[in-house]
Amino acid sequence: MRAMLRVRRFEDKIVEVYGAQDMKTPVHLSIGQEAVAAGVCLDLKKEDYVFTTHRNHGHILVKGAAMAPMVAELYGRADGCSGGKGGSMHMLDASAGCLGTSAIVGGSIPLGAGAALASLLRGDGRIAVSFFGDGASEEGLFHETLNFSALKKLPVFFVCENNGYATNSHITARQPHSDIARRAASYGIPSVSVDGNDVLAIHAAASEAAARARSGGGPSFMECSTYRWKGHVGPDCDHLKGCRPKEELDKWMERCPVKAFKEVLMKSGILTAASYDGILREIDAEIAGAWAKGRSGPMPGPEELYKDVYR
Amino acid sequence: MPWTKVLIDKSDLEDTLGKQGLRGLSYRDALREAQRQLLETDPSVFLIGEGIDDPGGVFGSTVGLHKEFPGRVMDMPIAENGLTGIAAGAAMAGMRPVFIHMRVDFLPMCMDMIVNHAAKWSYMTGGRVGVPLVIRSITGRGWGSAAQHSQALHAMFAHVPGLKIIMPASPYDAKGLMIAASEDGNPVLCFEHRWLYDFTGYVPAEKYSVPLGKGVIRREGRSVTIVALSLMVYEAVKAARELAAEGIEAEIVDPRTIKPLDEEIILSSVKKTGRLIVADTGSRTGSFASHIASLAAEKAWSDLKAPVRLVCMPDVPVPASPALENAYYRGKAEICAAARELCGI
Numbered sequence: 302m303r304a305m306l307r308v309r310r311f312e313d314k315i316v317e318v319y320g321a322q323d324m325k326t327p328v329h330l331s332i333g334q335e336a337v338a339a340g341v342c343l344d345l346k347k348e349d350y351v352f353t354t355h356r357n358h359g360h361i362l363v364k365g366a367a368m369a370p371m372v373a374e375l376y377g378r379a380d381g382c383s384g385g386k387g388g389s390m391h392m393l394d395a396s397a398g399c400l401g402t403s404a405i406v407g408g409s410i411p412l413g414a415g416a417a418l419a420s421l422l423r424g425d426g427r428i429a430v431s432f433f434g435d436g437a438s439e440e441g442l443f444h445e446t447l448n449f450s451a452l453k454k455l456p457v458f459f460v461c462e463n464n465g466y467a468t469n470s471h472i473t474a475r476q477p478h479s480d481i482a483r484r485a486a487s488y489g490i491p492s493v494s495v496d497g498n499d500v501l502a503i504h505a506a507a508s509e510a511a512a513r514a515r516s517g518g519g520p521s522f523m524e525c526s527t528y529r530w531k532g533h534v535g536p537d538c539d540h541l542k543g544c545r546p547k548e549e550l551d552k553w554m555e556r557c558p559v560k561a562f563k564e565v566l567m568k569s570g571i572l573t574a575a576s577y578d579g580i581l582r583e584i585d586a587e588i589a590g591a592w593a594k595g596r597s598g599p600m601p602g603p604e605e606l607y608k609d610v611y612r
Numbered sequence: 613m614p615w616t617k618v619l620i621d622k623s624d625l626e627d628t629l630g631k632q633g634l635r636g637l638s639y640r641d642a643l644r645e646a647q648r649q650l651l652e653t654d655p656s657v658f659l660i661g662e663g664i665d666d667p668g669g670v671f672g673s674t675v676g677l678h679k680e681f682p683g684r685v686m687d688m689p690i691a692e693n694g695l696t697g698i699a700a701g702a703a704m705a706g707m708r709p710v711f712i713h714m715r716v717d718f719l720p721m722c723m724d725m726i727v728n729h730a731a732k733w734s735y736m737t738g739g740r741v742g743v744p745l746v747i748r749s750i751t752g753r754g755w756g757s758a759a760q761h762s763q764a765l766h767a768m769f770a771h772v773p774g775l776k777i778i779m780p781a782s783p784y785d786a787k788g789l790m791i792a793a794s795e796d797g798n799p800v801l802c803f804e805h806r807w808l809y810d811f812t813g814y815v816p817a818e819k820y821s822v823p824l825g826k827g828v829i830r831r832e833g834r835s836v837t838i839v840a841l842s843l844m845v846y847e848a849v850k851a852a853r854e855l856a857a858e859g860i861e862a863e864i865v866d867p868r869t870i871k872p873l874d875e876e877i878i879l880s881s882v883k884k885t886g887r888l889i890v891a892d893t894g895s896r897t898g899s900f901a902s903h904i905a906s907l908a909a910e911k912a913w914s915d916l917k918a919p920v921r922l923v924c925m926p927d928v929p930v931p932a933s934p935a936l937e938n939a940y941y942r943g944k945a946e947i948c949a950a951a952r953e954l955c956g957i
Contacts, residue, residue: 350705384738391736400704400741405728411694412729415701422658422684422707429701442724445694452689609739610774611798 302566302577304339305500305559307584308359311368314588315358315375316536324375326388329356333498333530336558337462338363340503340525341430344511348398350420350429352413355390355404356462356529360432366394368587372595379605380598386609398427406467407440409433410459414450417457417514428456428514436467438481444488447522451488454519458510459485461524462497468533469544485522497527498558501565528553614814615784616828618849618866629814637815639808640672642783643748646790647674647710649819651681654708657794658684660699661712661748670712671750671809692718696725696747700799703745704733708794713749716803717760719769722747730799731774746793748802751842751893754937759929764893766803766841767900770871776800776824777871781845783813785868788822795821805843805893825872829881833861836887836951839878839904840864844891844923847943854948860955870900878904879912886917887954891947896924921950 312330319328331338338359342351345364353360362368366382371392374381382393390404400416403409413431420427437443438461450457461481465472472479486492491513495502503525510521530550532539540547566572614634619625629636637645650657659674665687669675678685688695692713699709713719719726730743752761770777776798780786786804793800830845831852840848845866852862865881867874882888888908892901905920923946931940 352701381738383736383740386738387736393737393740395737395740401733401737403729405724408697408724408729411697411725412701412704415698415703416705417701418698419702419705419707422702423655429705441691442694442697445689445691446698448689449691449694449698609735609737611776612734612739612742 302562302572303580303584304343304363305335305562306580307587308335308338308362309559310581310584310588311362312358314592316531319536325377326375326390327534328375328389328536329534330531330536331356331359331529333553333557334462334464334527335359336498336500336503336562337460337525337527340500341460341507343504344508345398345430346427348427350398350400350413350416350427351432352400352409352416352429353402353432354409354434355402356434357392357402358389361392361394361397361399361402364399365397366392366399368591369594370394372591373598376596377600378595378598379601384605384609385601407433407437407442410437410442411446413459414446414455414457417450417455418453420456421453426515428458428511430458430460432460432462434467435461435463435465435472435479435481436475437461438484439475447485447488447490447520450520451490454517456514456517456519458507458514458521458523461522463524463526464529466529466533466545469539482522482524490520490522492522492524494524494526497525498556498561500558500562530554616830617813618782618830618845619811619813620846620849625812634814635817636812637783638810638812639783639786642787642815643673643790643804644675644677645815646787648677648680650710650791650794651677651684653819654794656706656708657710658686658707659710659712660686660688660695662688662690662714664712670714671806673809674712692721693725696722697729699745700725700730700733700743703743704741708744710746710748710794713747715761716749716751716765717763719747719749719765726769726775726799727772731772734798735774742797743799744794744797745799746790746802747799748804750804750806752806753941756932756934756937757930758932762930764803764925766801766870767894767898767903769801770900770903774799775871776869777803778824778869779803779842780868781808781842781866783811783815785822787815788820789824789868791819792821792824796824803842807843811846822868824869825874827865827867827874827877829877830864830866831862833863834885835860835955836862836889837878837881837885838862838864838889838891838947838951840866840891841870841900842893844893844943848891848947851944851947851951854944855951858952858957860951860957862951875907875911878907882908882912883915886915888916888920889923889947889950889954890920891923894924895927896922897927899924918954921954923947923950
């Protein structure tokens with residue numbers, strides 16, 4: 302609950318402040334999709350690897366990336382998580398196993414498998430997760446990587462967040478059938494389709510996949526059907542631009558993963574209105590602190606331009 | 613210096629190696645020895661490529677290594693871009709892969725992972741995560757290898773910030789630069805030429821590295837500077853012998869790596885000779901030769917007594933027929949003609 306809420310509040314804050322135009326980086330928000338990040342990343346070990354996409358904030362926050370350097374990065378500061386060189390699309394925290402994110406569709410897929418290959422060769426027991434969207438399943442990289450991962454029994458699992466759209470192109474305009482898990486299964490990879498707004502279902506599938514990877518059982522694949530509330534990029538909703546029907550958004554907002562899980566927890570008595578408010582206050586205090594710290598650092602000097610091209 | 617010398621024929625071999633009791637090794641064996649020593653001394657090194665464990669072993673350059681290092685010399689599916697991504701991911705996670713393509717022509721299939729990912733990762737992460745990945749590829753030539761098995765694409769990759777490009781011409785440099793590339797910590801592309809594989813030269817047995825960004829003078833001369841890349845070094849040496857008989861003393865500069873480029877060695881040679889020819893295995897437009905010409909125009913203008921001349925391949929795909937191949941390839945004859953023109957003979 303806390304993990305999902307933390308991602309939601311973090312990105313709500315971006316929406317709130319983005320209009321001020323001092324956050325000069327294209328933001329790809331995952332509001333509505335938080336259950337996937339929380340369900341998959343919460344139980345990973347710190348040393349496990351996560352490779353993700355331009356829509357990365359949620360994944361790496363739950364994996365353990367420090368929040369203040371992420372905020373500083375959004376504001377282009379020298380103390381940002383990549384020193385102001387990556388921005389929103391290339392967030393990382395190497396100490397939390399987040400070695401960088403690719404904004405080229407499909408890029409995270411082989412990079413995660415590669416980190417898993419490194420673990421396999423070293424025998425160090427780490428596993429890797431690649432996050433990507435439904436569009437990435439159309440790339441050659443998807444098929445090339447799944448084939449090799451199954452062949453070598455790599456300790457990796459692939460998480461496809463199927464939100465139905467590649468920018469504004471609906472999946473039915475792009476794929477003859479949208480059963481992405483079935484394509485993954487054709488490589489002999491255990492594959493499941495889960496409700497991407499049901500954090501418990503995702504957590505169960507992810508635990509199974511992680512256990513399989515850790516025990517030498519090779520890769521797994523999970524397709525999580527979910528929905529992006531905001532535009533492909535930016536803080537606005539797509540129906541305002543005529544890119545999709547408002548009724549569709551309304552329907553999915555009713556199925557909000559955060560609200561749904563909150564109701565489950567309250568019904569079972571695990572969560573009370575008071576404890577929920579307490580969690581919310583803690584999260585908002587953390588976010589306020591991260592924002593204060595993230596916006597207070599210096600901008601990188603022009604001499605930084607030529608650094609880090611090589612190591 | 614035995615290690616600066618490129619050996620063209622048998623008498624060269626005997627002079628340099630036989631009489632001095634030095635060990636000679638072919639270019640292919642030098643590459644193989646470099647990779648063998650890397651595998652032996654660095655547990656994070658592994659080799660991956662299509663067919664690298666077959667009996668041919670990438671024209672002999674990986675032969676038998678899979679038996680000596682089981683599990684660390686891997687054949688792979690025919691999926692160049694995906695496997696480049698997997699090698700890059702392994703490199704980000706601390707390994708030092710060597711990715712081997714039998715042909716340069718397979719590199720364009722990996723553009724996304726080389727150009728969009730490996731090249732930019734260090735910068736995009738503010739230097740926090742690097743990609744210590746070496747990518748070897750070989751330019752073919754002759755026997756009708758044609759348009760998709762004979763390309764020289766080094767200039768295209770040199771354009772991309774974040775990559776390093778090595779082009780060893782001699783067996784000594786093949787070994788030393790391969791080792792330096794693996795130890796460098798950045799994505800390094802090694803462009804080899806198939807016709808270099810049979811050349812033999814002095815190669816020490818121990819593990820050593822040749823620094824990236826340090827060129828070498830292959831022959832000293834005062835009349836004209838010839839900057840030559842890869843196989844063109846041998847064409848330049850042959851040309852220089854012919855020109856010497858006519859009183860033209862050519863100085864041959866082999867940059868050995870084009871990114872980083874040893875500008876100093878080129879500029880000081882041009883200062884001495886006042887004339888510059890650049891011989892490149894790539895096609896002319898956007899060539900690395902034209903980059904070197906622009907370097908001379910910007911930084912050695914007052915030293916130049918004559919226009920710069922480029923000896924590059926023509927702007928056409930490589931043809932198959934031997935008759936057309938002969939018309940396509942440029943080398944000794946064109947270098948000699950350019951030198952005579954510049955020296956007023």
